[in-house]
Structure formats: structure tokens, C-alpha cells
Amino acid sequence: MVRAFPAGIAGLLALCLVFALNALSFAESAEGGDALLKKARELSAEGRAAEALETAHQAVKVEPDNAAAQETLGSLLLDAGRAEEALAAFEAALRQSPGLRTARTGKGLALLKKGDTAAAEAALKEALVTNPNPSTAHYGLGLLYERRGEYDKAIEQYKEGLKKSRGRKK
């Protein structure tokens, strides 16, 4: 059985509801960049690359100073083969947060993709110095040496990457 509230209490409840909805809406808009970033990552995890990229672009648009969003955008652009734009996104991420180690690795990989092997080598070696878990930087250097036909050096890098990416290497 529904009991009718006195008008004053109902009005107060309605007012509270409006306040609560406003507060929720404010919180959503404040987290817009992060929420979009999360969504981009989820879309990518589902294999929806184009939508993920579009969402990452939106995240960067909403929060251009969000280094994590720039980095994710860089990764997605790199994955889409757009090395030049990826490089710009990684550099933007590094400008915001110079200590963002994965962005440094990403920068190295983007340079490698562009064919600028000397700059890629420098960036990836720098990533190795600053990154405590640099498997991807080793991977990038391995790729670089493999492309140059320096297989012994490539093997060395891949093996280091394998050693650091799991506790026990066969």
C-alpha cells in the first residue's frame, strides 16, 4: 500500500533528489576524460579498434593535459599503423609527464615504425634506463636489430625481454 507523503516532505524529497542528480552529473563531467579513457581501453580489449581510437581522441579532446589519455591514444595510433600521429601523442604525453616510462617506449616504437632507427634506438635505450620493467623496450630494440640483420644483438634483447617479463625463462 502506498501512503501519500505530506506535500512538504514530498517537496523536500524532490529537492534532495534534484541535488543528488546534479551532484552525480557534476561528478560525471569531472571524470569525463578518465571515463572516456577507460571506455577506449575497454573497446580496444573487445577488438573494436576504430571505436577505441575515436574514444581515445575524445578523451584527449576533453582533457588535453591528461598524459595517460595521450599515451593510450599514441598506443592505438601506433597499432593502427599511424606512426607519425602516434609519435606526436607520445611526445605530448611525455611533455605532460616526463616520467611516463611506457610513453618513452612508445615513442621509440613509433620512431622505429617511421624508419628513424637511430632516434628509435636512442629513445628505446633511454626507456631501458628509466623503466624498471622494460620488456617492451627490449622488444623494440630486438626488432630494430633484427631488421638490421644483427641477429645476435636481437637475440640478446629478446632474451632480456623474456627474462624480465616472466619469473622463469626456459
Next chain:
Amino acid sequence: MIRRLPLFFIAVSVLFFSLSAHAQALLQAGAEAPAFTLKDLDGKAASLADFAKGNKAVVLVFWSTWSPRSDTALKRFEEFHLKYRGRGVQVVGVNADNQTITPEDRQKIRRTALDLKLTFPLLIDEGLKTFHAYNVIALPSTVVVTEGKIAYELPGLPLTRTEDLFDYLLALAGEPARTKLEARYQPRYDAVAATNLARGLVAQKRPEQAEPLFRKAIEKDPRYMLPYVELAKLSEAEGKTAEAEELLAKALAIDPESLVVAAELGYLQAKTGKLKEAIALLEETVKKNSYPPGHYYLAYAFGRNGQLKAALAAFDEALALNPYEPTAYTLRAEVYQKNGQLKEAAADYRKALELLLGVRW
């Protein structure tokens, strides 16, 4: 088989692969069945809990369109499903065609389902998370879940053991046994708990705290093989290979049928140069079952023994069963490198690292 993944998957993928699948496969009885929610071909999501509701058992059949024996497995399970549906045993197909499923993959999966007239639910394991969570080492593979725990697992489709599996399923469906069913070994719960805790500590890089727990698990249930294998790995990682070998030999004496223990012991023997012993043990292991680590450890032993052709053939067999196992590529790379084939070695090391990181250039 593996397609390129965005770089930010790196951390996640490393977690998935931090413990290689073969360390646990075949030794999971009694362990919690990892929860999952996957989508079917029409995008409808379903979870393990959904299938478990009102059923005694959920039979997960991991398969792919490219694995030669998956069709046979699917046909067999379809027959079972048609005959015994409604008896509390729910068959679910889990497709593991690729890390990223393309529209072409979907078409192939749909075609297989139509050709084989499959009527049980088919889910797509996008990202292979469920494949890895269940430590699947071969395709096809079957895992039976009862009361939220893994009750039975069977990699591949070996002749005799497949019949054993169906005997078990028939019993679950309330049918009289075709042959006398032997009571299935289930490890003691406290041994499983101690092992799980210890494995968690290993993952957190706290091996010194894990070691006594593995020993405790062995003490509680000397027939439970997983703590032996894990403890041997810790010893090996610390360079105590002789200790690791001794531990595995002790375990094998307790359970001579344990393929996992035999394969790990064979690998250690090969690594320490006991090649004749290793090859004999591993050949016997692969004869018993198409257990992929047995194949790639045997391949490694052949390679170290200078039998390159036999080694490459055995690696091929292992990779046909499971192309997602980095260890197989790492060991083949080692064999190539030893043989002076640096280009091939580099390519295989790269492949192993790509699988670990979840990326492809």
C-alpha cells in the same frame, strides 16, 4: 594465429602469462573454476554461473577451427548433448581461434557450427582470457566444472582417456557406467589451499614464503603433484637443479602416470645433459598422451642431442596443439641458436616475447 594488440595491454598480458599454462594443466582438479562471461556469435553474453545454475556439471570444450581434432571433439560432444540434455550436464563450446576475432574468424566459427549442426552454446573467447585462466595447453581440451570447482580436465583427444572422460560424463548424467569407474582422485582441500596461497606468493615474487607452504601441501597430501612441480621450479630458479630433479623423481615414484611430472623431469634431465634418460622418459610421455609440453621438451632434448630434424618435427607437433605457448618458441629458438641459425632463433625469441607481451609488430 596471434594478431597485434595495442600496447597498453602489455601489463595485463604479462599477468596472464606470468605462470605458464603447463605448470598447472592436468593438476587443477579441486581448484576453483575461474569465473567468466563470454559472448556468443550473436553477441549475447553468458557466464559460467549461468550455465551452472540448475546443472550438476558444466563441460567446457575449448576448440578452434584450425585445430584438426576439434571437429571430432565437437561432434562427439554434440552427440552427448543431444542424447543427455536435461540430465544436468551442460556442454559449452569455448572457441579459441585467435586473440582477436576478426569477422572472417566469426564466419569460420559459424560455418563449423552449421556444418556440425551444433546445438549446445558456443562462446567466443575474445582475448583468450578464459583459455589462459583455465591453463589450456592443447586444442581441443575439455574441462568439467562441478560445484564451482574443476573436477576433470583432458587436453587433446587421446583415445583411451577420452573414453574415460565420457564414462565420467555418463555417470554424471545418471547413466549406468559402461566400465567400472574408478574413484577419481581429488586432492585434499588444505593441500590445494596451501598450494594456491604459495602460488600467489610466487607471483608476488616472495618465493621464500611460498616454499614452506608448498612443503606443507606435500605433507598434507603427498599424492597432490602440483606443489612438487612448483617447488621444483623454485629450486630450479635458484640454480638448485639437482634438488629439483630429486623432488620430481620422488613425485614420479608416487604417481608414475603423472604426465606433468614426467615431462618436467625430462626437461630438467635434458637441460643438465642427461639426454638419453630425458629422451626415453619424454618419448614415453608423449606416447601416453598428446601433452604439448612433452612434445616440446622432447624436441628440446632431440635438439640438444644434435637431432635437429626430429627436434623440429616434435616442435611442430607441440605448436599444432597449442600455438600460444611461449615456452615452445623459446626452446626452439635455443635449438636454432645452438645450431648457428641465428635468423630463425631471433624470429622465435621474438614470437615468444610477443606472446608474453600480447603484442605483434
